[in-house]
Amino acid sequence: MKCDLCENEATVRETSRRNGVTIEKHLCEACAAAQGIDTGGGAFQKMIEQIASGPASVNISIVTGGTKGGAARLSVCPSCRLTFNEFKQSGLLGCADCYRAFEGQLGPLVERAHQGGVAHCGKVPRRQSAGKPASPVATSSGLSLEERAARLRALQLQLEQAVKSEQYEVAAKVRDQIRKLGGSEA
Amino acid sequence: MTKPKPDGSNGEGPAAFNPLPEWLRNEGEAADVVLSSRVRLARNLAGHLFIVKATRKDRQRTLEVCRDTILHCSLAPHIAWYDLHAANPADRTLLVERHLISKQLAKGRAGGPGAAEDPRAVAIGLPDERLSIMVNEEDHLRIQTVRSGLSLAAAWKEIDAVDDRIEAGLEYAFSPRFGYLTACPTNVGTGLRMSVMLHLPGLRLTGDIDKVKRAAADMGLAVRGFYGEGSDAVGDLYQLSNQTTLGKSEASILHDMEHEIVPRIVEYERLSRRELITRRRVGVEDQVMRAWGLLTHARLLTTDEAMGALSLARLGILTGILKATGGAAIDVRTVNQLILLVQPAHLQRVVGRELDQEQRRVARATFVRGRVCTAS
Numbered sequence: 118m119k120c121d122l123c124e125n126e127a128t129v130r131e132t133s134r135r136n137g138v139t140i141e142k143h144l145c146e147a148c149a150a151a152q153g154i155d156t157g158g159g160a161f162q163k164m165i166e167q168i169a170s171g172p173a174s175v176n177i178s179i180v181t182g183g184t185k186g187g188a189a190r191l192s193v194c195p196s197c198r199l200t201f202n203e204f205k206q207s208g209l210l211g212c213a214d215c216y217r218a219f220e221g222q223l224g225p226l227v228e229r230a231h232q233g234g235v236a237h238c239g240k241v242p243r244r245q246s247a248g249k250p251a252s253p254v255a256t257s258s259g260l261s262l263e264e265r266a267a268r269l270r271a272l273q274l275q276l277e278q279a280v281k282s283e284q285y286e287v288a289a290k291v292r293d294q295i296r297k298l299g300g301s302e303a
Numbered sequence: 304m305t306k307p308k309p310d311g312s313n314g315e316g317p318a319a320f321n322p323l324p325e326w327l328r329n330e331g332e333a334a335d336v337v338l339s340s341r342v343r344l345a346r347n348l349a350g351h352l353f354i355v356k357a358t359r360k361d362r363q364r365t366l367e368v369c370r371d372t373i374l375h376c377s378l379a380p381h382i383a384w385y386d387l388h389a390a391n392p393a394d395r396t397l398l399v400e401r402h403l404i405s406k407q408l409a410k411g412r413a414g415g416p417g418a419a420e421d422p423r424a425v426a427i428g429l430p431d432e433r434l435s436i437m438v439n440e441e442d443h444l445r446i447q448t449v450r451s452g453l454s455l456a457a458a459w460k461e462i463d464a465v466d467d468r469i470e471a472g473l474e475y476a477f478s479p480r481f482g483y484l485t486a487c488p489t490n491v492g493t494g495l496r497m498s499v500m501l502h503l504p505g506l507r508l509t510g511d512i513d514k515v516k517r518a519a520a521d522m523g524l525a526v527r528g529f530y531g532e533g534s535d536a537v538g539d540l541y542q543l544s545n546q547t548t549l550g551k552s553e554a555s556i557l558h559d560m561e562h563e564i565v566p567r568i569v570e571y572e573r574l575s576r577r578e579l580i581t582r583r584r585v586g587v588e589d590q591v592m593r594a595w596g597l598l599t600h601a602r603l604l605t606t607d608e609a610m611g612a613l614s615l616a617r618l619g620i621l622t623g624i625l626k627a628t629g630g631a632a633i634d635v636r637t638v639n640q641l642i643l644l645v646q647p648a649h650l651q652r653v654v655g656r657e658l659d660q661e662q663r664r665v666a667r668a669t670f671v672r673g674r675v676c677t678a679s
Contacts, residue, residue, distance in 0.1 A: 197356045209353065212351075216481050217478075230489045237549060238551060241477070243470060243471070275480055294550075
């Protein structure tokens with residue numbers, strides 16, 4: 118398929134709605150870039166920009182001790198000294214502790230990057246599972262008992278954090294996932 | 304070049320590689336469409352700074368810790384270890400062309416000044432090259448296993464066991480909520496990327512390839528070219544992979560890819576090939592035979608031209624067109640092997656000396672002509 122604007126092959130498709138009408142554009146990389154359409158190369162960084170500087174998160178607090186009752190929102194990781202601005206530029210975190218330091222900011226970002234996925238589900242290092250071998254028995258959800266238990270634990274933890282930080286949309290999604298797995302959110 | 308030693312003590316570069324690595328063997332399920340299945344795990348070490356914040360000294364320490372574990376936990380019959388900061392650029396390119404390391408690892412961190420000296424390495428399972436482990440890429444460890452054809456389950460089983468063995472000697476960075484912690488949050492969770500290399504000439508010729516790309520994007524899958532991120536789909540070769548790594552278990556990702564998504568694309572490609580044969584036979588014959596003419600008679604060939612012609616020759620073999628039209632009795636494995644050997648670093652290895660771009664075009668045409676005419 119050719120680009121709508123030139124003779125090159127179209128590799129980017131953009132769909133938008135204007136006045137109730139769906140408009141589909143087929144463009145080559147160059148024309149897409151000229152129109153300000155992200156072609157994927159910097160998609161993640163752009164997503165970070167949107168989430169971190171958009172109106173919904175203008176209130177990201179620049180504190181160093183965590184917010185009252187909520188998930189920590191730090192401007193700098195206390196372990197590796199990476200700033201959230203540095204992360205916004207490179208898309209890369211500096212150490213494992215960055216996940217805890219920037220948890221409040223990373224939550225929505227991660228959820229969007231993983232199509233609604235909010236908590237880990239799957240393999241757990243043996244050291245973490247206290248040396249217990251993974252159970253080969255599968256549950257109705259397709260997960261082993263071990264996987265299901267680990268996922269429920271993670272989801273419950275996340276539900277608690279989402280409620281504390283008043284992220285009710287996230288909390289509702291987590292609650293649904295817990296119910297789907299047959300767990301209780303209490 | 305000397306043969307790499309399994310104890311990893313060499314660092315002299317890749318020498319005696321398998322002429323037909325696992326991913327080009329044309330074996331396994333749906334090998335007419337699926338060249339290979341690849342599974343990758345991203346892992347980081349607890350207590351070690353991630354690459355972006357690590358100093359050269361930190362990265363050297365990480366590399367040494369990883370090397371001690373990888374070389375002493377019996378991951379494969381023979382493990383070759385290459386310190387890439389000590390390797391020459393041609394060898395690094397050779398490893399990229401063999402899909403054993405990424406371009407990023409070949410260049411070094413961010414590709415900036417002094418990046419080539421960044422401590423980084425790759426461990427490769429020999430002789431089949433099914434296992435490779437990149438050290439100090441974006442994450443401390445990028446473990447990869449590959450299988451010919453559609454065989455993600457076997458690749459997953461192997462990498463899962465490798466992961467367990469490595470984890471017995473190293474502590475991974477992990478959190479109950481986010482799973483395996485990775486430098487980029489797009490890989491966090493399982494750290495798992497399952498991908499298949501698809502040969503889709505039929506869908507390109509029928510014009511349906513864009514529909515497949517759109518459908519894949521709608522399902523949250525990434526479609527990339529032959530050499531991964533940012534590369535073009537030369538030779539009608541596409542890499543299809545999952546993007547979601549958080550909130551979906553390994554079993555669920557495997558099931559979706561191996562039993563739901565890939566088989567549908569395979570069927571679509573096969574249907575396209577059948578339609579081309581029954582409804583547009585002369586047109587397809589023309590394309591295949593023009594490509595055959597290029598492979599057997601051209602005096603100058605670029606990599607992309609060679610890849611395009613090999614793709615059509617592969618289609619010609621699999622649909623019987625090449626044989627029926629008196630083209631040749633060349634087999635798919637030879638074509639697969641040529642896909643690798645026409646790449647710049649491999650071509651120079653075959654010829655045995657460094658060549659500039661123009662010299663490579665001549666050498667490529669001569670080499671392909673010789674190989675194709677001998678095979679047929």
